[in-house]
Amino acid sequence: MVDTIMVGVDGTAGHRAALEWATRRAVRDGAQLELAFVVERSWGDAPDEPGTLLVLAAKSLLAAEQEAALRIAERAPVRATVTTGPRSATEPHPPLVVSTRYFYGHVGAELAWASRDADLLVVGARSRTDREPGFAGSLAVRVAATAACSVAVVPHGWADSGVGVVAGVDGQASSEAAVALAADEAAALGEPLRVVCVGYAANPLLAGLVPEVSLGDHRQRIVEAAAEAAREYRPAIDVRPEVIEASPSRGLVAAAEGHRMLVVGTHNRRSAKRIMLGSVSHDVLSNVRVPVVVARAHREVG
Known part of the structure; x- marks a missing residue:
């Protein structure tokens, strides 16, 4: 709360x-x-x-x-x-x-x-x-x-304007905070939650080494697991999982169109003196069209 x-x-x-x-x-x-x-x-x-x-x-x-x-x-x-x-x-x-x-x-x-x-x-x-x-x-x-x-x-x-909330997930721990916050928002609004995993099934670096279908299945498992976690957390909300074939930042920005909010996690990149935002979150904020929430556990950063 x-x-x-x-x-x-x-x-x-x-x-x-x-x-x-x-x-x-x-x-x-x-x-x-x-x-x-x-x-x-x-x-x-x-x-x-x-x-x-x-x-x-x-x-x-x-x-x-x-x-x-x-x-x-x-x-x-x-x-x-x-x-x-x-x-x-x-x-x-x-x-x-x-x-x-x-x-x-x-x-x-x-x-x-x-x-x-x-x-x-x-x-x-x-x-x-x-x-x-x-x-x-x-x-x-x-x-x-x-x-x-x-x-x-x-x-x-x-x-x-718009209807519903979008949560971007990638299977990392940072997605958990994003899904929880997005589920709270959808529950408060009484509107659907769209859980999306964005990326390409074909990875050029793995061409010929890993079947493309296995990469697609991996993203499907990620988004289904996140959607199930949202349903368990907020049973009354309508959760809609979806895999999107696109670059992560462009896909998330496009998915947010027509919705009230986009929620993403963050992979904080730590250097000796600085903390930097993950590249996808950085790109999304640089192309913001709707309110975007970068979710993290309270007092995560010292």
Whole structure:
């Protein structure tokens, strides 16, 4: 269960979609919403604390975002009475609790550190239609790689649409967190869960050594096992397993079209000083079209 949802805000219209998504989810689940703003510290010489004017500006921005969240909450759908039942069964939701915090430092690092106090961290990202060249989407990728909890990346311009939830699995342990989170979401929505395993049956490196049908059978076993785990965890949901023939990142992005959310796991790649996101999750976030959740066990990253 998600008790605290933290969302990064910066006062810009582009990131309002992330605030909207996080607020609606907090209302639905009865979670506390925490707004986080980072006062950026320059890379050169800078004081250990922000100046008085910067603090006042940060508090003013957070107050405005808090008011916006409360307005969103007023028009948010009421909460489901039974999470595994139809969406029509509802009850009034309690008033939303919205708190605020500001941090001083570098945005990615500060949000990742703050995520230790959250169950879900929500950040905005430019969609494919408005992304600039270069590293325009890198902040969401860095945060998703280093956060201590699951991270939801919401594209600018997001609007609540689509039906059902997609979970991407690959047979690794990281998929378990993705399936569990996706099953919870499908149960809360009363909508189907589509469990997909994406890849190619033919592996050029194994051509002539391993029959192609054996690789296809392997993916089918992976997706069926994940679907069965979801059914055992949330018996009332409609789970639909599917093997997709495509490159993993492209296949996942395409599979998410027309759905409310895509959930993936992460293979954190550790080097001496850095933690990097797995290549598939990285590529998916770089081509985000719908909200994507990178699922992990809470406080997985130290």
